[in-house]
Amino acid sequence: MAExxxxxxKKTLTRRALIEAGLRLFRxxxxxxxxxxxxxxAAGVAPRTFFGYFAGKEDLVFxxxxxxxxxxxxxxxxxxxEDTVADVLTRVAEETIAGNPGDVDLLGLxxxxxxxxxxxxxxxxxxxxxxxxxxxxxxGALLRAFPDDLDExxxxxxVGSFAGAFMGAAGASLRRGDxxxxxxxxxxxxxxxxxxxxxxxxx
Amino acid sequence: MAExxxxxxKKTLTRRALIEAGLRLFRxxxxxxxxxxxxxxAAGVAPRTFFGYFAGKEDLVFxxxxxxxxxxxxxxxxxxxEDTVADVLTRVAEETIAGNPGDVDLLGLxxxxxxxxxxxxxxxxxxxxxxxxxxxxxxGALLRAFPDDLDExxxxxxVGSFAGAFMGAAGASLRRGDxxxxxxxxxxxxxxxxxxxxxxxxx
DNA sequence: ATGCAAAAATGCAATCCGTGCGATTTTCCG
DNA sequence: CGGAAAATCGCACGGATTGCATTTTTGCAT
Numbered sequence: 067m068a069e070x071x072x073x074x075x076k077k078t079l080t081r082r083a084l085i086e087a088g089l090r091l092f093r094x095x096x097x098x099x100x101x102x103x104x105x106x107x108a109a110g111v112a113p114r115t116f117f118g119y120f121a122g123k124e125d126l127v128f129x130x131x132x133x134x135x136x137x138x139x140x141x142x143x144x145x146x147x148e149d150t151v152a153d154v155l156t157r158v159a160e161e162t163i164a165g166n167p168g169d170v171d172l173l174g175l176x177x178x179x180x181x182x183x184x185x186x187x188x189x190x191x192x193x194x195x196x197x198x199x200x201x202x203x204x205x206g207a208l209l210r211a212f213p214d215d216l217d218e219x220x221x222x223x224x225v226g227s228f229a230g231a232f233m234g235a236a237g238a239s240l241r242r243g244d245x246x247x248x249x250x251x252x253x254x255x256x257x258x259x260x261x262x263x264x265x266x267x268x269x
Numbered sequence: 270m271a272e273x274x275x276x277x278x279k280k281t282l283t284r285r286a287l288i289e290a291g292l293r294l295f296r297x298x299x300x301x302x303x304x305x306x307x308x309x310x311a312a313g314v315a316p317r318t319f320f321g322y323f324a325g326k327e328d329l330v331f332x333x334x335x336x337x338x339x340x341x342x343x344x345x346x347x348x349x350x351e352d353t354v355a356d357v358l359t360r361v362a363e364e365t366i367a368g369n370p371g372d373v374d375l376l377g378l379x380x381x382x383x384x385x386x387x388x389x390x391x392x393x394x395x396x397x398x399x400x401x402x403x404x405x406x407x408x409g410a411l412l413r414a415f416p417d418d419l420d421e422x423x424x425x426x427x428v429g430s431f432a433g434a435f436m437g438a439a440g441a442s443l444r445r446g447d448x449x450x451x452x453x454x455x456x457x458x459x460x461x462x463x464x465x466x467x468x469x470x471x472x
Numbered sequence: 473a474t475g476c477a478a479a480a481a482t483g484c485a486a487t488c489c490g491t492g493c494g495a496t497t498t499t500c501c502g
Numbered sequence: 503c504g505g506a507a508a509a510t511c512g513c514a515c516g517g518a519t520t521g522c523a524t525t526t527t528t529g530c531a532t
Contacts, residue, residue, distance in 0.1 A: 101516085101517060117519070122518075122519075
C-alpha cells in the first residue's frame with residue numbers, strides 16, 4: 067500500500083494534473099477542440115509525455131472507470147448463497163448508479179463527464195466500447211458465480227439485457243433533460259424491469 | 270427511380286469500387302494496417318476523392334447499414350393493430366438476423382465484416398455507436414407506434430434490453446466460435462427471452 | 473557527498489486521418 | 503459547340519500516435 071517515494075508520488079501527481087487539466091479544458095472548450103498539446107501544457111509536461119500516462123485522448127476521460135469496473139466484478143464474485151442472478155445484477159447496477167448520474171467528482175471536477183460524453187460522438191463510441199467489454203467480463207464473472215444456472219451465451223444475454231435496459235433508460239432520461247434524481251429513478255425502474263425479465267427466464 | 274445518366278452511374282460505380290477494394294484490403298491486411306491511400310489507389314481514385322464518398326474510414330465498413338436501419342424502422346411503423354410491443358420488436362430482430370450473422374454478402378464479399386468488426390476495437394466502438402443511435406431512433410418509432418403503452422424512457426428501456434440481449438448472445442456465441450446457424454439459434458433464444466421480459470412488464 | 477544505473481521526460485521525425493480551398497477535368501444541356 | 507454544374511485532384515495544414523535516440527531525474531550503494 068505504501069508508495070515508494072518521490073518517484074511514485076510525482077508520477078501520480080503528474081497523472082492527476084493531466085486528468086484535471088484535460089477534463090477542465092474538455093468541458094470549457096470541447097473535446098475535439100482541445101489538443102493533447104494544450105492538455106500537456108496545462109499540466110506542465112511535454113506533449114510526448116502525455117502518452118506515457120495515457121494510451122490516447124479518450125483514455126484520459128475514462129481514467130476512473132477501471133476502479134469502478136473492478137468494484138462491479140467484485141460484487142458478482144461475492145455472490146451470496148441465497149442470491150439469484152437478478153439479485154446480483156441488481157446490486158451491480160445499484161453499485162454503479164451510486165457513483166454515476168449527475169456526479170463524477172472524479173478529482174474534484176464534479177459532474178461534467180456525463181455531459182461531455184453525451185455530447186461527443188467519438189467519446190460515445192469509446193464509452194460504449196468500454197461498456198461492451200465490461201459486459202463480457204461481467205458475463206464471465208456471472209457464469210463463474212452461477213455455473214449451474216447459466217452458460218456462456220445465457221450469461222452474456224442476461225448481462226446484455228440488463229445493461230441495455232440500464233443504458234436505454236439513462237440515455238432517454240438524460241436526453242429528456244431530467245434532473246439527476248429523476249434519472250436515478252428511471253434507471254431504477256429499468257433495473258427492476260430487467261430483473262423481472264430475468265426471473266421470468268433464468269433461475 | 271431512374272438514374273440521370275453516366276454521371277450518376279459512374280458515381281455509384283466508384284462508390285462500389287471503393288467499398289469492395291476497402292473491404293478486401295481490410296480483410297487481407299487488417300483495418301488499421303490499411304491506409305485510405307491504399308483503398309483509393311485500389312479503387313483507382315485519388316486519396317482526396319475518398320472523402321467525397323465517405324466521411325471516414327469507418328463509414329466504408331458500414332456502408333450498407335443505413336438501408337437495413339430504414340427497414341427496421343419501417344417494420345415498427347407498420348405495426349399491426351393486434352401487435353404487442355414484444356411482437357414488433359421480435360419481428361425487427363428477425364428482420365435484422367435475416368441478413369446478419371455469418372453473412373454480409375455486401376457486394377459479393379460474403380462474410381468477413383462480422384469477423385472484421387469483432388477483431389478491430391475501433392470498429393467495435395463505431396459499430397456500437399451506430400447501434401446506440403439506432404436504438405434511439407427505434408425507441409422513437411416504438412413510442413410513436415404504441416403511444417398508449419409507452420413513454421420516452423420505457424420505450425428506450427425496452428429497446429435497450431432487447432438490443433442488449435441480442436448483442437450479448439450474438440457476441441458470446443461468435444466468441445465461442447459457433448457456426449452461423451448456432452449463432453442464429455442463440456440470438457433467437459435471446460430475442461424470445463427479451464420478448465418474455467417485456468411481456469412481463471409493459472403491455 | 474559521489475557516481476552509476478534505472479526510470480521518466482523529452483525532442484524529433486514520420487505516418488496517417490481528416491479538412492479546407494483552389495485548380496482541373498468531366499459530364500450535362502441548351 | 504460553349505458554358506455551367508459536378509466531380510476529381512493536388513496541396514497544405516492541424517492534430518493524433520508511435521518509434522527511437524537523447525537528456526534529466528531519482529534511487530541507491532558506496
